[in-house]
Amino acid sequence: MNIQWYPGHMTKALRQIKEDIRLIDMVIELADARIPDSSRNPEIKNLTNGKIHILLLNKADLAEDAVTTKWIEYYKSQGIFSLALDSRSKAKKREIAALIDKASAEKRARDLRRGIKNRPVRALIAGIPNVGKSTLINNLAGKNSAKTGNKPGVTKGKQWIHVNKTLDLLDSPGILWPKFDDESTGEALALFGAISDDVFEKQELALILYHRMTELYPGRLNDFYGIDENLDDAMVLPAIAESRRLLAAGGALDLNRAANIFLDDLRSGRLGKVSFEKPD
Ligand SMILES: Nc1nc2c(ncn2[C@@H]2O[C@H](COP(=O)(O)OP(=O)(O)O)[C@@H](O)[C@H]2O)c(=O)[nH]1
Ligand SMILES: [Mg+2]
CATH class of the missing domain: 1.10.1580.10 (Conserved Hypothetical Protein Ylqf; Chain: A; domain 2)
Known part of the structure; x- marks a missing residue:
């Protein structure tokens, strides 16, 4: 089935993200562990140019563990910092923090050489609608700092969240892209709830x-x-x-x-x- 969904608010959101990207050190990309290929927005890959990039496979509690492990091994072999998680789980918080730390080690060293001390890492949380971006932020920030909902398109507008002395997060609205490469991508996204149910x-x-x-x-x-x-x-x-x-x-x-x-x-x-x- 041919499914396409690229409403106007996504064009606007992408424009906003491209503006915000100047303020950002790191892009934390969330993908859905059940469909890691289809749930990675090619636009986000472009945004990570020159930025620190972390890829989190979320909703791993709903995917086959053995397959998710293979995906993480694959990403690591590509030199991508990655981790599987259930963004609602407190248990993973320390692992995420450690990964962010590891990924930003070079940046901190560079800061130090320039005499900059203790500047927090500013990270953009990006991904398709409904993948768990706001849930992750709430988990990391330890309060209801970002709105969540089981419907695509709950997050609107810009929200900076101060997690701790070393990390600031910027939530972003879920975005898709103008044209899916093949029908199976649109189908996979629709199956797992990233596309408004009204358009198919x-x-x-x-x-x-x-x-x-x-x-x-x-x-x-x-x-x-x-x-x-x-x-x-x-x-x-x-x-x-x-x-x-x-x-x-x-x-x-x-x-x-x-x-x-x-x-x-x-x-x-x-x-x-x-x-x-x-x-x-
Ligand atoms: N099972 C499971 N559900 C999750 C996970 N992360 C988020 N959710 C649920 O997915 C829905 C969308 O989450 P939300 O954070 O609003 O997604 P956003 O649109 O990317 O900000 C909510 O109902 C969450 O409770 C996860 O890791 N596992
Ligand atoms: Mg959200």
């Missing part, structure tokens, strides 16, 4: 999900919904609706709700840990 046909996306799940994780849908895994397309949503007893007014099966619930079960991890993209 949910039932069609649910069918794509059925095919992805039965191919990558045979048996899971049968376990979870008790449905067959060789269904004709027309029978997939009716089977899920039946399994969950989803009836619309008049007693017909509610296929829209079936699609919604199916996608929600994926996004929230109820279908189990999933890694839809692997490093090759």
Whole structure:
């Protein structure tokens, strides 16, 4: 399915980020551990030019650990500072701090040579909508400094957050890019909630999900919904609706709700840990 979403507020946000980038030492890029390729915005890669760059694979609690480990090894082999995390977890705070420290060691040494002492690292948190940017900031800053929400597009305007003496963070609105390279990128982003649900046909996306799940994780849908895994397309949503007893007014099966619930079960991890993209 061809999905594109690049609303005006993203063009504006990108322009703002390009302006702010002059004030910044480090770009902390967040990607989704379930789809590390599709969830990396090529525009952000451009922004990291000449800046310290850290790549965090977030929502790792919802991805297969072994695959995430391979991704992190891959990034490290590319010389990228990276770490897998659940941005809600307090346990990872120290590891993130250590990574930021390591990544900024050269900068601190350079500052010192110029006689600058104790200047905090200024880092921009960037990534696609809904990837966990604000959650990470709240976790690091230890209070509700950034608004979070399970909908793309909650963060608006510029927010500097003072974490401690050594670190200042700048939250940024989630941004996508004008044209996705191929259909599977838009589909992956839509599947995991980075794209407004209004711009694609949910039932069609649910069918794509059925095919992805039965191919990558045979048996899971049968376990979870008790449905067959060789269904004709027309029978997939009716089977899920039946399994969950989803009836619309008049007693017909509610296929829209079936699609919604199916996608929600994926996004929230109820279908189990999933890694839809692997490093090759
Ligand atoms: N399971 C899980 N959920 C997360 C994680 N990080 C964020 N979330 C949830 O994802 C949703 C979007 O988070 P938010 O920080 O608002 O994303 P933002 O749009 O990038 O700022 C919220 O419902 C968060 O609770 C994570 O690492 N694991
Ligand atoms: Mg946000």
